[in-house]
Amino acid sequence: MAQVSMTVNGKAASGDVEGRTLLSSFLRDTLELTGTHVGCDTSQCGACVVHVNGEAVKACTMLAAEAAGAEVTTIEAMANADGSLSTIQQAFQDHHGLQCGFCTPGMVMSAAALLKDNPTPTETEIREYLEGNICRCTGYHNIVKAIMAASGQDVSSIAAE
Amino acid sequence: MYDFDVEMPTSVAEAVAALSQEDAQALGGGQTLIPTLKQRLASPSVLVSLNGIAEMKGVCIGEDGQLCVGGATSHAVVAKDAAAHFAGLAELASHIGDPAVRNRGTIGGSLANNDPSACYPAAALGSGATIVTNARSIAADDFFQGMFTTALDEGEIITEVRFPIPQAANYQKFLQPASRFALVGVFVAKFADGVRVAVTGASNDGVFRWTEAETALGSDFSAGAVDGLTVSGDDMISDLHGTGAYRAHLVGVMTKRAVAAAG
Ligand SMILES: Cc1cc2nc3c(=O)[nH]c(=O)nc-3n(C[C@H](O)[C@H](O)[C@H](O)COP(=O)(O)OP(=O)(O)OC[C@H]3O[C@@H](n4cnc5c(N)ncnc54)[C@H](O)[C@@H]3O)c2cc1C
Numbered sequence: 349m350a351q352v353s354m355t356v357n358g359k360a361a362s363g364d365v366e367g368r369t370l371l372s373s374f375l376r377d378t379l380e381l382t383g384t385h386v387g388c389d390t391s392q393c394g395a396c397v398v399h400v401n402g403e404a405v406k407a408c409t410m411l412a413a414e415a416a417g418a419e420v421t422t423i424e425a426m427a428n429a430d431g432s433l434s435t436i437q438q439a440f441q442d443h444h445g446l447q448c449g450f451c452t453p454g455m456v457m458s459a460a461a462l463l464k465d466n467p468t469p470t471e472t473e474i475r476e477y478l479e480g481n482i483c484r485c486t487g488y489h490n491i492v493k494a495i496m497a498a499s500g501q502d503v504s505s506i507a508a509e
Numbered sequence: 510m511y512d513f514d515v516e517m518p519t520s521v522a523e524a525v526a527a528l529s530q531e532d533a534q535a536l537g538g539g540q541t542l543i544p545t546l547k548q549r550l551a552s553p554s555v556l557v558s559l560n561g562i563a564e565m566k567g568v569c570i571g572e573d574g575q576l577c578v579g580g581a582t583s584h585a586v587v588a589k590d591a592a593a594h595f596a597g598l599a600e601l602a603s604h605i606g607d608p609a610v611r612n613r614g615t616i617g618g619s620l621a622n623n624d625p626s627a628c629y630p631a632a633a634l635g636s637g638a639t640i641v642t643n644a645r646s647i648a649a650d651d652f653f654q655g656m657f658t659t660a661l662d663e664g665e666i667i668t669e670v671r672f673p674i675p676q677a678a679n680y681q682k683f684l685q686p687a688s689r690f691a692l693v694g695v696f697v698a699k700f701a702d703g704v705r706v707a708v709t710g711a712s713n714d715g716v717f718r719w720t721e722a723e724t725a726l727g728s729d730f731s732a733g734a735v736d737g738l739t740v741s742g743d744d745m746i747s748d749l750h751g752t753g754a755y756r757a758h759l760v761g762v763m764t765k766r767a768v769a770a771a772g
Pocket residue numbers: 390391392534535536537538539540541542543559580581604605606607610613614615616617618619621622624626627628629661665666667668688689690691
């Protein structure tokens with residue numbers, strides 16, 4: 349066991365971890381931030397995407413020890429300060445971008461990473477960016493639409509809801 | 510996963526010293542190694558992370574005009590920072606896996622792993638790169654020694670990869686959509702003194718050069734020059750995604766597409 353310290357959602361966080369402790373386990377089990385989901389645990393599904401120093405990473409495929417000193421942001425920090433939904437989260441609700449919601453934390457974190465680098469992505473760019481985020485419910489269409497809408501673009505030409 | 514200790518050296522020298530411990534193993538981006546450890550297919554006692562070593566990160570142009578990529582440079586950084594110098598390589602990096610994989614996965618990890626369906630081995634072999642380690646420089650032609658096998662010794666780490674910059678180059682990846690690796694990928698590079706063609710995803714021996722196509726393209730760099738050339742499917746990977754014959758056919762198709770796209 350070794351002590352690891354990092355900044356999670358703007359606050360100092362530390363805990364004892366084994367070498368093999370994954371960042372996803374540290375967030376969920378030690379810090380009890382269970383918004384980060386673990387779907388596959390094999391770096392395929394993207395449900396566990398968080399930001400480490402501003403970059404989207406799969407928390408199930410990074411060791412907690414490697415995040416020492418890093419700034420980590422999880423879905424728990426995405427809402428506005430007053431608790432209302434962020435623009436991306438609100439767009440997911442408005443455009444039915446979720447059904448069971450299991451993939452949603454990863455989808456929102458990936459969407460936020462995309463929009464940071466590319467504020468008005470095309471539909472193709474959104475679909476390509478979400479290549480590592482799997483959703484078993486929605487068929488992706490409304491997720492793409494929600495992200496388009498969150499970026500302030502007109503989504504009336506994107507058909508079905 | 511079996512448990513292990515994690516060390517985070519900040520220099521190549523420290524990393525090499527740490528790797529001399531019994532059952533120590535290098536950790537790059539972990540995008541291959543962590544899933545492997547979860548399956549208990551490896552049981553190192555110490556993982557030596559290469560991610561805190563500044564001298565192993567980034568892209569630059571060397572004095573000899575070659576593109577140098579630090580061994581611990583992520584795919585995302587290569588996609589961005591190599592674009593102005595070697596667009597074919599940057600393009601390849603920008604299509605490895607997905608964005609989160611590209612933010613962690615490194616060129617050194619990819620080459621050291623030598624997955625028979627990985628993209629970077631095709632770029633390294635196809636452009637005649639030099640793989641620089643803590644101990645020596647290895648030509649790509651000597652580095653890849655069959656599926657998941659390389660010339661690296663125990664504890665040896667890839668510190669840098671040096672790419673001669675071709676006049677034109679392109680990589681065409683026929684996506685295996687479930688794994689996001691290449692079902693077949695072909696890297697074509699045209700230099701003043703000839704053309705190199707490297708194929709990944711197809712052979713049971715891992716990445717290889719298609720020398721017949723290199724000769725044909727050397728005298729006529731056009732997709733038509735590859736017409737009539739075939740590779741045998743006998744020693745090719747056959748799995749539920751495609752037979753050896755199918756992959757052999759794709760080698761020709763992807764080579765033509767790469768030549769056409771390289772221009
Ligand atoms: C969902 C998914 C999709 C992927 N798609 C693709 C794809 O399309 N194309 C593709 O090419 N790859 C793909 N990959 C693999 C990815 O590129 C990995 O990042 C890469 O194969 C391994 O690099 P790494 O830095 O993560 O290495 P690690 O997983 O950390 O290590 C892999 C091996 O290399 C060794 N090693 C690491 N760094 C060094 C070094 N500098 N010197 C010597 N040895 C070292 C380790 O000891 C280990 O044996 C994918 C991976 C995932 C999870």
